[in-house]
Amino acid sequence: MIKWSRIVTLLLITAVIFGTVAMTGKKVAMNTTLGLDLRGGFEILYEVAPLDPKQKATKQTLQDAVHALESRVNVLGVSEPEIQAEGENRIRVRLAGVTDQQKARDLIGKPAKLTFRDAQGNILMDGGDLAENGAQGAFDQYQRPIVSLKFKDPKKFADVTQKYIGKPMAIYLDQELITAPTIQSVIPNGMAQIDGQKSIEEAKNLAAILNAGALPVQMKEIFSTSVGAKLGQEALQSGVEAGLIGTAIVLVFMMVYYRMPGVIACITLVAYIYLLMLMQNLMHATLTLPGIAAFILGIGMAVDANIIMYERIKEELRSGKSYLSAMRAGSKRSLSTILDANVTSIIGALVLFWFGSSSIRGFAITLILSILVSLVTAVAGSRLLLNLAVRSNLFNKPGYYGVKERDIREL
Amino acid sequence: MNYNQKFDEYKLDFVKHRKKYFIVSLVLIVAGIISLLTMGLNLGVDFKSGTRVQVQIGKTFQENEVQQIVEKTGLKPGSVTTAGDKKDMAVIQFAEPIHKDEVAKLTKAMQDKYGKNISLQESTVNPIISRELARSAVYSILIASVFIVLYITIRFEFRFAFSSILALLHNVFLVLTVFSLFRIEVDLPFIAAILTIVGYSIHDNIIIFDRIRDNLKHAKLKSIQDIEDLVNYSIGQTLARSINTVLTVVICALALYIFGGESIRNFMLALIIGLIFGAYSSIFIASQIWVSWRERDFKKQKKAA
Numbered sequence: 072m073i074k075w076s077r078i079v080t081l082l083l084i085t086a087v088i089f090g091t092v093a094m095t096g097k098k099v100a101m102n103t104t105l106g107l108d109l110r111g112g113f114e115i116l117y118e119v120a121p122l123d124p125k126q127k128a129t130k131q132t133l134q135d136a137v138h139a140l141e142s143r144v145n146v147l148g149v150s151e152p153e154i155q156a157e158g159e160n161r162i163r164v165r166l167a168g169v170t171d172q173q174k175a176r177d178l179i180g181k182p183a184k185l186t187f188r189d190a191q192g193n194i195l196m197d198g199g200d201l202a203e204n205g206a207q208g209a210f211d212q213y214q215r216p217i218v219s220l221k222f223k224d225p226k227k228f229a230d231v232t233q234k235y236i237g238k239p240m241a242i243y244l245d246q247e248l249i250t251a252p253t254i255q256s257v258i259p260n261g262m263a264q265i266d267g268q269k270s271i272e273e274a275k276n277l278a279a280i281l282n283a284g285a286l287p288v289q290m291k292e293i294f295s296t297s298v299g300a301k302l303g304q305e306a307l308q309s310g311v312e313a314g315l316i317g318t319a320i321v322l323v324f325m326m327v328y329y330r331m332p333g334v335i336a337c338i339t340l341v342a343y344i345y346l347l348m349l350m351q352n353l354m355h356a357t358l359t360l361p362g363i364a365a366f367i368l369g370i371g372m373a374v375d376a377n378i379i380m381y382e383r384i385k386e387e388l389r390s391g392k393s394y395l396s397a398m399r400a401g402s403k404r405s406l407s408t409i410l411d412a413n414v415t416s417i418i419g420a421l422v423l424f425w426f427g428s429s430s431i432r433g434f435a436i437t438l439i440l441s442i443l444v445s446l447v448t449a450v451a452g453s454r455l456l457l458n459l460a461v462r463s464n465l466f467n468k469p470g471y472y473g474v475k476e477r478d479i480r481e482l
Numbered sequence: 483m484n485y486n487q488k489f490d491e492y493k494l495d496f497v498k499h500r501k502k503y504f505i506v507s508l509v510l511i512v513a514g515i516i517s518l519l520t521m522g523l524n525l526g527v528d529f530k531s532g533t534r535v536q537v538q539i540g541k542t543f544q545e546n547e548v549q550q551i552v553e554k555t556g557l558k559p560g561s562v563t564t565a566g567d568k569k570d571m572a573v574i575q576f577a578e579p580i581h582k583d584e585v586a587k588l589t590k591a592m593q594d595k596y597g598k599n600i601s602l603q604e605s606t607v608n609p610i611i612s613r614e615l616a617r618s619a620v621y622s623i624l625i626a627s628v629f630i631v632l633y634i635t636i637r638f639e640f641r642f643a644f645s646s647i648l649a650l651l652h653n654v655f656l657v658l659t660v661f662s663l664f665r666i667e668v669d670l671p672f673i674a675a676i677l678t679i680v681g682y683s684i685h686d687n688i689i690i691f692d693r694i695r696d697n698l699k700h701a702k703l704k705s706i707q708d709i710e711d712l713v714n715y716s717i718g719q720t721l722a723r724s725i726n727t728v729l730t731v732v733i734c735a736l737a738l739y740i741f742g743g744e745s746i747r748n749f750m751l752a753l754i755i756g757l758i759f760g761a762y763s764s765i766f767i768a769s770q771i772w773v774s775w776r777e778r779d780f781k782k783q784k785k786a787a
Contacts, residue, residue, distance in 0.1 A: 108745065111601075116611065173586045292582065293608040299601030302538050309743035317737030321730045328726065360746050361674045364753070367738055368678060371731030372685070375723075378730070379689065382723040404696075411637055412688040415630050419681035422626040423674070426618045434674045438681070 077463035081456060085338050092345045099345065102352045104151070105167070106359035106433060109307040111300030112167035115176065117290040119160050130159075131204060136288050137162055138279035139244070140179060162290070172297055185281060187231075188241045195231050195240070198281075200224065202261075206282045208275030211266065216274040218265040218281070225261030233257045244280055310363040317367055318344070321374055329381050331471040335456045336377040336449070343373045343448040350440050361434040369441025372416070376449040380405040381472075388472055391480045398461045402454050409450060413442050489701060489708070489715040496717050497710040500770035507652060507767055514659030523662050526669035527607050529616055532560070533576040535585070537592055538601040540570055548572045551595055555587045565744050579606045619673040623654065623680060630684055638695055641775050646687040649768035653683045653759040660755050671749040679756030682731075686724065686764040693720050694769070706777050713773050717765055728761040 107114060119136050133156045140162065144152040153165040169175045185198030205221035222228040231240075232254050241251040252265045268274040298306075322340065325333040347369065351358060358366075384401030392400065417439055424435035460466055469476050527534040537548075545562045552559040552574060565571040580588075585604050592600055627647050634643035654676055661668055693716040701712050732754060739750035 173582075173589075176582050292606070294606065294611045295582070296603075296605035297585075298603045299538065301599075301601035302536070302603050305538070306743050306745050309741055310738070310746065313738045313741035313743075314734075316741055317734035320733050320737065324730060324733070361671050361749065363742075364674075364738060364746060364749060365678070367734045368682075368731065368753075371727070371734055374730045375685070375727040378723050378726050382720070382726075386719065408689055408692040411692055412685045415633060415684040415688055416681040418629045418633060419626045419677060419684065422622050422629065423677045426622040426625070434671075438678070 073465050074463050077459045078465060081459040081463065084456065084459075088338060088342050088345075092341055096345060096348075099348045099352060103348060104352075104355060104357045105303075105307065106357045106362065107165060107167040107303065108298050108360045109303050109310075109358065110168055111298050111303040112165070112169055113172055113176065113295065113297035114163065114165045115179070115292055116157070116294035117162045117164065118293045119162055120289050120291070131282075132288065133160065133162065135204075135279055135282040136290070138276075138282075140164060144175075144179065161293075168300070184245055186243045188243060189235060190238060190241070192241075195235070196222075196227065200227065201281065204282055206278035208268075208271055208278045210271070211264065215266060216268040216271040218268065218274050218278050220263040220265065220281070222261040222263070225259065228261050228263070229257060229259045232263075242281070249280060250277065306360055310360060314363060314367050318370060321370065325374065325377070328473060329377075330473045331460060331466050332377070332381045332384065332453075332457060333473075335453055335460065336374065336381070338456060339377070339448045339452040340370065340373060342452060343444055344370070346448060347437075347441055347444045350444060351437065354436070354440070356436050356440070357433050358437070359433040362437045365434045365437035365441060369438065369445060372413070372442060373445035373449040376405075376409045376413075376445055377453055379409055380450070380453065385472060385474050388469060388474045389478045389480060394461050394467055394472075398457060402457070406450065409446075413446060417442055489697065489711045492711070492714040492718040494718060494721075495714055496765060497714055497770065497773055500766075500773065503766040503770060507656075507763075510656055510659060511652070514655055514662065517659060517662040521662055521665070523658065523668045524665045526667045527575065527605060528670040529607075529668060531577075531579055531608060533578075533580045533585075533604065533606040535574045535576070535588065536565070536603040537572045537574070537596075538566070538570065538603075539572060539592075539596050540599055541596075542569050543572060543596070545572070547595075548574065548592075551591050552588065555584070555591050557584060557588065567744075571744060579608060615670065615673070619676065622673075622677060626677070626680055627651070634684075634688070634691075638691060641772055641779075642687075642691045642695075645768045645771040645775065646684055646691070648771055649687060649763040650680055650683045652767055653679055653756055653763055656759050657752055657756045661752065666751065667748055669748060671746065672752055675749050675752035675756065678753060679760060682757060683760040683763065686727075686760050687768045689723065690717060690720050690764055690769055691772070694772070703780070706780060709773060709776055709780065713769055717769060721765075724761060724765060728757055732757055 119133060121132070137154055137156050140154050141152070144154065144164070144166065151167065153163070155163050157163050164179055166175060185201070186194045187196040187200075188194055200222055202221040202223050205223075207219045209217055209219050211217045235254050236257060237254065239251040239253045242249045250265060252267070265277070268277065318340070322337045325336045325340075327333070329336065347366065356362075380402050383405040384397050387397035387401045388394070420435045420438040420442070424432055424439070466472075469479060523529075543564075545564060548562045549559060552562070557576065557580060558578075560575045560577045563573045563575075565573050585602075589602055592602070627650065630650075631640075631643040631647055634646055657676065657679060660666075661672075694713060697712055697716050701708065703709055703712070735750050735754045735757065739747060739754060742750060
């Protein structure tokens with residue numbers, strides 16, 4: 072007897088999946104953060120060394136240099152710049168969607184120059200006068216956030232404060248005005264403080280900028296890659312098109328070879344692709360060109376999970392089991408196989424993530440995500456839908472499973 | 483019913499010719515060693531010092547014309563080649579890393595000649611970085627292998643783990659061999675491809691080993707023939723899956739290779755070759771190593787008993 076309630080449930084779930092994908096799919100796809108190989112931009116790896124070869128670069132110097140670069144990139148108005156310290160003496164800068172790459176590269180690459188100026192713009196002192204890590208975010212005795220400054224030469228600072236007492240002293244990083252505190256008294260000991268900070272974070276931020284500007288570092292480009300915007304767009308377009316063509320062929324193959332279960336595999340595959348994009352967005356993972364490849368490979372892995380399960384079900388059917396018990400035994404027995412195979416793949420991807428550099432990391436994340444999502448859709452989702460289909464009794468013919476009648480043995 | 487009777491039913495005898503497969507792989511590996519020692523790999527700038535500039539010109543062009551433009555800006559191009567589906571892309575390689583000001587000069591010269599609409603892609607690598615990259619790739623594979631061996635030994639047994647890793651290294655090496663023999667350029671994404679192959683080879687091996695393990699539970703191995711029957715039966719059972727899986731993944735990879743654009747072509751090629759070797763080795767190498775090993779241990783046990 073055919074159980075229509077199961078068919079209705081099956082159709083309803085399918086309708087919900089396709090409905091969600093149709094309604095929000097485009098939005099999800101548009102929200103994906105694209106790597107610079109897909110939308111143009113550049114990536115530069117700098118080696119940071121102190122100007123004075125006698126000095127040693129420390130973790131703090133590196134952090135301060137990162138802060139300085141951040142404040143410079145902000146001047147450019149680039150969205151989502153990525154500036155990271157790497158290892159002992161390296162900084163990686165990744166800017167996507169920059170229109171004038173040359174200008175950006177020039178601006179980032181030159182050493183930052185911190186200057187103290189009077190109202191007319193005359194330079195009174197520069198970053199070299201500030202003691203190393205001489206700026207600190209702190210609280211004064213009233214618990215108000217301030218930036219404390221320490222100068223190398225107390226006498227020089229005393230002279231300046233004496234000459235400009237009651238006047239503002241502007242602090243510039245390159246050509247950008249950072250702050251202009253007023254000199255309130257003559258300071259003899261080389262220790263000054265800037266007050267008027269709204270929060271301790273703000274004070275710390277300012278201190279970092281000052282330290283970085285005072286930093287006599289040299290930045291050498293040791294790796295760079297840049298992609299023109301047009302090239303990036305073309306790469307994205309052809310990558311997506313190729314993916315769609317490949318997926319379409321695989322879907323047809325699955326339906327022809329595995330019949331009814333193949334159709335279910337197609338439904339779960341659509342859900343897989345949608346969920347993977349969604350996860351990718353939620354994790355703010357960046358999609359790169361190798362990432363698209365990992366995406367497509369993930370489709371392969373998801374299909375593989377289905378193939379393993381359906382082959383097993385076919386075997387059970389051939390051995391003479393009923394449709395329901397063949398499905399149960401098949402999906403149960405295939406589970407450990409699928410798990411073992413995927414765990415080893417995840418181990419590979421994790422090592423990749425650990426040791427890989429930027430673009431490889433994106434690839435590894437996509438691969439790991441795709442395996443996890445495929446376990447949900449291609450294993451759990453596929454099982455659920457298949458269960459409904461089998462229990463509906465609508466597909467009680469071996470032909471629906473791609474099994475020949477004469478291959479079925481007596482139990 | 484005697485379980486072993488069940489395992490007698492198989493259509494294809496994979497075990498019988500295993501020496502031939504070993505010889506085929508051995509010949510390929512020797513070819514690879516010779517090729518790698520004499521010619522090495524055709525390393526892209528990602529792995530050696532230098533700059534690679536790729537210019538999308540948007541129309542066909544003469545290579546020597548580009549060469550002249552480059553030379554006029556005072557740079558020495560190592561090579562200028564044409565790329566892209568429409569033959570509208572120039573790839574200029576410099577053996578020495580070029581400075582960003584020189585890139586700017588070159589961009590301007592190209593724009594003057596071919597219009598503002600050209601799109602440029604540049605990558606410069608310092609030898610220190612490239613050495614680090616290559617080293618980290620080798621380490622990644624070795625470390626991944628150790629973890630995978632551990633996992634399989636815990637879940638299966640050491641014989642399975644070892645055979646899998648041998649097959650895996652075999653696959654990776656053969657991909658390197660093909661790239662060396664045909665002088666295909668090796669770039670940074672190539673590492674990602676190799677590591678994907680590592681993951682996939684294991685994936686493929688596990689499926690068959692899992693079935694062998696499953697069948698072992700019901701089998702009484704009384705003779706060498708029993709071991710061989712069991713393996714043949716297990717491979718036969720998983721054969722449709724092995725072929726279909728590699729087929730679907732290769733379809734996707736091929737689609738990307740053909741339609742996915744210039745920048746991932748080498749990457750996809752490495753993957754396709756690796757996937758095919760992966761499927762081949764899990765049936766014809768990994769399983770066969772396991773059989774040989776199992777039989778040797780079996781003989782030893784017999785003697786001891």
